[in-house]
Amino acid sequence: MENVIEIHGLTKKFGNFTAVDNISFSVRKGEIFGFLGANGAGKTTAMRILCGLSVPTSGGGTVAGYDIVRQPEKIKRHIGYMSQKFSLYSDLKVWENIRLFGGIYGLSGKEIAAKTSEILAALGMEDVRNSFVSSLPLGWKQKLSFSIAMIHEPDIVFLDEPTGGVDPETRRRFWELIYDAASRGVTVFVTTHYMDEAEYCDRVSVMVDGRIAAFDSPAGLKRTYGAADMDGVFRILAGRAVRKE
Amino acid sequence: MKEFLAFVRKEFNHILRDRRTMLIVLILPVVQMILFGYAVRTEIEHARVDVVGDMSDPEVRRIVDRMDNNRYLDIQEVLPSTGLISSRFKRNEADVAVCFERDFGTRLRKTGTGHVKVIGDGSDPNSAQMIVNYVMGVLRSEQAEISAELSGQESSVAFTPSVQLMYNPAMKSAYNFVPGVMGLILMIICSMMTSVSIVREKETGTMELLLASPVKPLWILVSKVLPYLLVSTVNFITILLLSRYMMGVPLRGSILLLSAVAVLFVFTSLSLGLLISVVASTQKTALLLSGMGLMMPTVLLSGIIFPCENMPAVLQWLSHLIPAKWFIIMVKKIMIQGAGFPYIIKEFCILAGMTAFLLTVGVRKFRIRL
Numbered sequence: 001m002e003n004v005i006e007i008h009g010l011t012k013k014f015g016n017f018t019a020v021d022n023i024s025f026s027v028r029k030g031e032i033f034g035f036l037g038a039n040g041a042g043k044t045t046a047m048r049i050l051c052g053l054s055v056p057t058s059g060g061g062t063v064a065g066y067d068i069v070r071q072p073e074k075i076k077r078h079i080g081y082m083s084q085k086f087s088l089y090s091d092l093k094v095w096e097n098i099r100l101f102g103g104i105y106g107l108s109g110k111e112i113a114a115k116t117s118e119i120l121a122a123l124g125m126e127d128v129r130n131s132f133v134s135s136l137p138l139g140w141k142q143k144l145s146f147s148i149a150m151i152h153e154p155d156i157v158f159l160d161e162p163t164g165g166v167d168p169e170t171r172r173r174f175w176e177l178i179y180d181a182a183s184r185g186v187t188v189f190v191t192t193h194y195m196d197e198a199e200y201c202d203r204v205s206v207m208v209d210g211r212i213a214a215f216d217s218p219a220g221l222k223r224t225y226g227a228a229d230m231d232g233v234f235r236i237l238a239g240r241a242v243r244k245e
Numbered sequence: 246m247k248e249f250l251a252f253v254r255k256e257f258n259h260i261l262r263d264r265r266t267m268l269i270v271l272i273l274p275v276v277q278m279i280l281f282g283y284a285v286r287t288e289i290e291h292a293r294v295d296v297v298g299d300m301s302d303p304e305v306r307r308i309v310d311r312m313d314n315n316r317y318l319d320i321q322e323v324l325p326s327t328g329l330i331s332s333r334f335k336r337n338e339a340d341v342a343v344c345f346e347r348d349f350g351t352r353l354r355k356t357g358t359g360h361v362k363v364i365g366d367g368s369d370p371n372s373a374q375m376i377v378n379y380v381m382g383v384l385r386s387e388q389a390e391i392s393a394e395l396s397g398q399e400s401s402v403a404f405t406p407s408v409q410l411m412y413n414p415a416m417k418s419a420y421n422f423v424p425g426v427m428g429l430i431l432m433i434i435c436s437m438m439t440s441v442s443i444v445r446e447k448e449t450g451t452m453e454l455l456l457a458s459p460v461k462p463l464w465i466l467v468s469k470v471l472p473y474l475l476v477s478t479v480n481f482i483t484i485l486l487l488s489r490y491m492m493g494v495p496l497r498g499s500i501l502l503l504s505a506v507a508v509l510f511v512f513t514s515l516s517l518g519l520l521i522s523v524v525a526s527t528q529k530t531a532l533l534l535s536g537m538g539l540m541m542p543t544v545l546l547s548g549i550i551f552p553c554e555n556m557p558a559v560l561q562w563l564s565h566l567i568p569a570k571w572f573i574i575m576v577k578k579i580m581i582q583g584a585g586f587p588y589i590i591k592e593f594c595i596l597a598g599m600t601a602f603l604l605t606v607g608v609r610k611f612r613i614r615l
Contacts, residue, residue: 076457081453081458085453087453089259091258092258096258100254104459
């Protein structure tokens with residue numbers, strides 16, 4: 001199977017502090033990859049490097065076929081990114097947000113118009129097309145955010161704790177979007193705190209103290225650690241952490 | 246390019262939708278102009294006095310010595326003619342000129358009257374008024390002494406001093422604060438507003454999204470700055486119109502030169518705003534930094550309210566670091582003295598140097614931090 005992300009010996013140091021410590025892994029095309037770890041374990045730092053937002057201290061790899069050190073600009077064109085904080089412009093209307101990001105990723109006016117109708121129809125949000133994003137419920141904003149991160153049809157979409165602060169039902173519906181994207185061949189790279197979400201992933205890695213402590217399918221991890229669910233697995237692994245948050 | 250236009254449109258949407266801020270920003274210059282109409286009176290030490298007159302005349306010699314001994318006045322140069330005064334003022338080499346008529350001493354002794362003309366640099370009316378008053382005081386006491394000496398022979402002598410303020414005959418304090426307000430407003434709009442608008446994106450997390458997109462960081466910056474450039478242009482025009490038609494301050498120099506200087510200062514302020522936005526992580530911090538770190542020192546040290554000449558040496562030295570000071574000096578020279586580029590070349594170079602430095606540091610830091 002084809003790998004869309006391949007990382008070897010990736011290390012990021014901030015002064016004396018090693019945030020990411022020599023990690024290596026690969027992600028297959030079209031899979032939903034869960035990137036787990038406690039706060040401060042280094043997963044956001046690692047993810048920022050993969051997205052071309054930060055340069056590794058040593059090590060390297062490829063994302064969507066481009067080198068993370070030498071070709072970050074190329075990578076940026078082929079990935080979608082949804083950050084931890086909900087981040088669309090609340091003083092812009094729904095359609096204006098779509099147009100803005102369409103424009104940023106170089107879509108033509110016609111493409112943007114088509115994408116706008118497509119996104120609004122898929123989310124059932126035609127009625128709020130002209131509303132300011134600030135007036136939408138958080139669950140809607142997150143779904144809109146996700147669809148906008150996908151507007152340029154990227155190979156890989158990076159989701160940094162995309163479902164923080166919403167109820168389980170809203171989270172479940174958000175995951176339907178993720179499955180839908182994966183079924184179309186998009187690779188989904190997602191970090192999360194919710195272990196029930198980790199169960200939805202094809203494979204997960206668990207970061208502890210800047211290293212990858214475990215890497216397998218959820219079922220495989222549960223077998224290895226003799227835990228009933230991913231929550232159990234995570235407790236065992238995160239319990240070994242030396243580094244404090 | 247299309248990506249860039251998408252950004253610019255977004256930035257305009259941001260500021261046009263924030264009606265309250267927009268209103269404040271556009272009305273601010275008007276309020277400031279009116280507020281500063283009641284500017285604080287201030288004092289001057291070591292005013293630089295030029296003399297036009299015959300130094301071999303004992304009476305002239307005596308009066309000039311007396312002025313030189315006055316702690317408020319320092320004699321600079323003896324000029325051969327009054328025609329040189331103007332350029333001495335423009336180069337900021339003298340604050341006041343005292344002109345004695347020909348045969349001053351002889352006439353004084355013979356006829357009892359002598360003509361003296363005191364010419365002040367009205368482009369800084371607060372200081373000019375004070376300086377002229379000191380000079381007149383010295384002349385009056387001298388007049389009293391000479392009268393006493395001669396009282397045996399003749400009744401008394403009288404100087405007939407006449408006062409003229411070059412550039413600002415009506416002694417309008419507006420001449421002083423209009424350039425100051427211009428400096429302040431451009432500073433507020435460009436530093437405070439840009440830094441807050443960049444930091445807001447850091448706070449809401451949208452900056453991450455922009456940086457994860459293929460758009461170059463430099464373009465993000467440029468599009469952020471563009472709407473504020475437009476706003477400051479509107480402010481610049483507002484201030485010019487108000488000063489012309491409400492305060493009656495003339496624009497004697499070239500409007501092109503003035504605009505060029507304003508553009509330079511706008512860039513200085515934008516770079517300062519950029520630096521603040523790199524340092525600050527919340528909008529509040531950005532506001533505090535630009536308010537306390539920029540506005541306060543600018544108001545206090547740039548010479549808007551307190552003349553720099555009157556400050557303790559340390560503060561004077563500090564005031565050289567305030568970009569607004571150099572801008573204000575140039576605006577005064579251009580608007581009120583009608584000076585051309587050769588007269589502002591020093592200030593222009595200093596400000597341009599500061600801007601280049603700030604901009605380089607700001608852009609570099611912006612890249613590293615984000």
